Amino acid sequence: xxxxxxxxxxxxxxxxxxxxxxxxxxxxxxxxxxxxxxxxxxxxxxxxxxxxxxxxxxxxxxxxxxxxxxxxxxxxxxxxxxxxxxxxxxxxxxxxxxxxxxxxxxxxxxxxxxxxxxxxxxxxxxxxxxxxxxxxxxxxxx
Amino acid sequence: xxxxxxxxxxxxxxxxxxxxxxxxxxxxxxxxxxxxxxxxxxxxxxxxxxxxxxxxxxxxxxxxxxxxxxxxxxxxxxxxxxxxxxxxxxxxxxxxxxxxxxxxxxxxxxxxxxxxxxxxxxxxxxxxxxxxxxxxxxxxxxxxxxxxxxxxxxxxxxxxxxxxxxxxxxxxxxxxxxxxxxxxxxxxxxxxxxxxxxxxxxxxxxxxxxxxxxxxxxxxxxxxxxxxxxxxxxxxxxxxxxxxxxxxxx
Numbered sequence: 001x002x003x004x005x006x007x008x009x010x011x012x013x014x015x016x017x018x019x020x021x022x023x024x025x026x027x028x029x030x031x032x033x034x035x036x037x038x039x040x041x042x043x044x045x046x047x048x049x050x051x052x053x054x055x056x057x058x059x060x061x062x063x064x065x066x067x068x069x070x071x072x073x074x075x076x077x078x079x080x081x082x083x084x085x086x087x088x089x090x091x092x093x094x095x096x097x098x099x100x101x102x103x104x105x106x107x108x109x110x111x112x113x114x115x116x117x118x119x120x121x122x123x124x125x126x127x128x129x130x131x132x133x134x135x136x137x138x139x140x141x142x
Numbered sequence: 143x144x145x146x147x148x149x150x151x152x153x154x155x156x157x158x159x160x161x162x163x164x165x166x167x168x169x170x171x172x173x174x175x176x177x178x179x180x181x182x183x184x185x186x187x188x189x190x191x192x193x194x195x196x197x198x199x200x201x202x203x204x205x206x207x208x209x210x211x212x213x214x215x216x217x218x219x220x221x222x223x224x225x226x227x228x229x230x231x232x233x234x235x236x237x238x239x240x241x242x243x244x245x246x247x248x249x250x251x252x253x254x255x256x257x258x259x260x261x262x263x264x265x266x267x268x269x270x271x272x273x274x275x276x277x278x279x280x281x282x283x284x285x286x287x288x289x290x291x292x293x294x295x296x297x298x299x300x301x302x303x304x305x306x307x308x309x310x311x312x313x314x315x316x317x318x319x320x321x322x323x324x325x326x327x328x329x330x331x332x333x334x335x336x337x338x339x340x341x342x343x344x345x346x347x348x349x350x351x352x353x354x355x356x357x358x359x360x361x362x363x364x365x366x367x368x369x370x371x372x373x374x375x376x377x378x379x380x381x382x383x384x385x386x387x388x389x390x391x392x
Binding site: 075078079081105106107108109110111112113115116117118119120121122123124 | 144145146147148152155157242262264266267268269271275281282283284285286287288289290291293294295296297305306307308309310333335359360363373377378379380381382383
């Protein structure tokens with residue numbers, strides 16, 4: 001029953017997507033064609049060049065789901081990068097709920113890689129704990 | 143040149159490879175994000191969006207930015223069959239799920255209009271890339287391991303377009319399913335990464351497809367020009383049929 005509902009939802013999703021798909025590009029074009037006027041900043045941006053170069057590790061801050069710790073990298077006196085050192089891990093065994101592979105698409109077990117990357121895509125990290133740890137790291141760079 | 147600032151509660155990093163880039167360019171980009179935050183932050187009672195929600199300003203008084211975002215939010219609701227819905231269960235209007243991707247794309251457009259070709263703009267893990275990295279190769283974008291955030295589990299190579307990731311683990315229950323508001327706590331998916339023609343498209347479709355649970359990757363599979371990599375709670379990833387075109391080194 002659940003599967004049938006899922007199939008119907010997906011079919012409906014596809015139909016709606018086809019129906020409305022063209023509108024999205026119209027809207028996006030409208031957005032892109034309306035250049036956002038640049039007004040003087042309402043907030044004074046943080047001064048550049050006020051920090052000492054180096055890397056600074058923040059405090060271990062308590063997020064409600066575990067601990068968070070960051071390292072701030074200062075280059076040419078400005079914040080250059082933020083690395084996440086510690087982040088709560090999920091327990092894989094306790095969260096194992098469904099090993100069933102979905103038939104049409106390929107699946108694989110994820111594994112940490114050593115590849116060097118330029119940028120990392122992940123879900124946004126905006127927790128209070130994250131900011132606290134970063135603030136502590138930056139305080140050391142003063 | 144590369145700079146990071148904390149705006150909208152998240153690190154925003156811009157790197158430009160083109161040698162003619164100036165510090166002023168970075169200031170302009172970050173000022174733009176500051177302005178977006180001042181307009182759309184729901185944490186600030188003084189933001190235009192908060193004032194609109196409080197009924198202090200009427201739609202006729204909305205700025206061009208707010209009108210555009212509201213229009214895009216309504217369009218996204220249609221394009222995602224209601225899985226992205228700016229109307230919250232609390233009755234407020236929250237289009238901010240698309241604001242980040244929209245702002246990153248606008249920042250990238252600002253850079254392109256100034257003639258820059260090789261750069262990326264990364265706001266909290268959602269990224270628009272252009273051209274090549276410092277080594278003259280496509281940008282190497284790692285997909286974060288949702289179980290261990292200092293690791294990556296995959297590398298994709300991009301020279302244009304956007305990539306965005308949604309997950310349960312970053313903002314608690316911030317992303318909910320408007321068709322079944324309690325679904326999020328049972329979502330078997332912990333992370334969904336979408337590659338699209340630009341970061342605005344990738345961001346809004348990953349937000350909506352993530353709310354669909356396991357069906358999300360099939361929604362992405364049906365989107366022309368999009369690929370996705372979905373990680374389930376059991377540590378298994380399911381990916382769209384042409385995803386691997388991005389994983390091989392070019």
